[in-house]
Amino acid sequence: xxxxxxxxxxxxxxxxxxxxxxxxxxxxxxxxxxxxxxxxxxxxxxxxxxxxxxxxxxxxxxxxxxxxxxxxxxxxxxxxxxxxxxxxxxxxxxxxxxxxxxxxxxxxxxxxxxxxxxxxxxxxxxxxxxxxxxxxxxxxxxxxxxxxxxxxxxxxxxxxxxxxxxxxxxxxxxxxxxxxxxxxxxxxxxxx
Numbered sequence: 001x002x003x004x005x006x007x008x009x010x011x012x013x014x015x016x017x018x019x020x021x022x023x024x025x026x027x028x029x030x031x032x033x034x035x036x037x038x039x040x041x042x043x044x045x046x047x048x049x050x051x052x053x054x055x056x057x058x059x060x061x062x063x064x065x066x067x068x069x070x071x072x073x074x075x076x077x078x079x080x081x082x083x084x085x086x087x088x089x090x091x092x093x094x095x096x097x098x099x100x101x102x103x104x105x106x107x108x109x110x111x112x113x114x115x116x117x118x119x120x121x122x123x124x125x126x127x128x129x130x131x132x133x134x135x136x137x138x139x140x141x142x143x144x145x146x147x148x149x150x151x152x153x154x155x156x157x158x159x160x161x162x163x164x165x166x167x168x169x170x171x172x173x174x175x176x177x178x179x180x181x182x183x184x185x186x187x188x189x190x191x192x
Contacts, residue, residue, distance in 0.1 A: 014111055018179040020091050021118035027096035031059035031080060034158060037097035037121070039090070039112040040104065042066035042081075047103040047126070050147045052076045056154065063093050094119040099157045102131070103150060110134060114178045120166070122157045124150065137173075 027035075035058055040046055043066040052060060052072065061080045062072075073081050085093055094100075100116035102125040110131055113123050117136065125131040127141040139156050142149040 013178060013183055014109060014114070015178050015180040015183040016111075016114050016118045018118065018181070020088065021094065021115045023120045024095040028092040029096040031061060031096060034058040034098035035096055036060045036154070037063070037093065037100050037116070038102065039063040039093070039100070039116070040102070042069040042072060044068060045104065045106045047105045047145070048072060050103045050145070050150055051101045052079055054147070054151050054154070058098070061093065061097070063090065090115070091119070094121060097121045099124060099154060101150070101154070102126070104128070104131075105144060107131065117173075118178070120169075124153050124157060 034056075036051070036056055038046075038048065038051060038061070040063075042048065042062065042064050046066075048062070048068070052062075052075075059080060060076075060078070061082060063082050063085050065084050069081060069083075073079070082093065094116050097116065097119070098121070100113065100121045100123040102110055102113055102123065104110070104126060105128070107128060107130045110125060113125060113131065113134055113136065116123050123136050123140055125134075125136060125141055126144045128144060132141065139153060142153045
């Protein structure tokens with residue numbers, strides 16, 4: 001029958017390096033706190049104006065490059081644009097963040113959200129399907145394009161709350177799901 005060869009499909013997730021992306025005792029980089037981080041391409045579809053245009057205390061940090069980097073740097077001179085970072089340099093930025101903000105309009109898999117979660121950084125993401133599938137936790141989503149909702153969600157993340165897990169608990173939960181060891185174990189189970 002047509003399509004019969006597709007009967008045994010199983011999802012195989014991407015994963016993060018648990019040795020590189022993990023909580024740290026002290027933030028390695030010094031920015032005025034709190035530190036709001038975006039990691040990704042600096043392009044129109046990432047909806048960065050929704051984040052960078054907010055009046056927030058502390059620092060906004062952007063890691064990444066793209067066609068709008070020059071114009072955004074000119075428009076938002078108070079934002080720290082660090083360019084592309086990889087490996088330990090990228091892990092250091094995550095470890096220094098207080099909140100990861102991911103306002104993208106169109107993404108298929110938010111790998112940067114998994115990396116931030118592995119450091120225990122609370123994440124805020126637009127409520128597109130790809131982000132919702134990652135199950136980032138309570139109060140982690142805001143309606144696409146709703147800047148007021150994003151600002152409110154940031155205030156919630158910064159407020160002390162007894163019902164949000166601490167940084168090490170968030171990291172442990174993320175690595176239990178998205179560390180390479182559990183992903184490889186699930187893949188082996190599927191093949192067995």
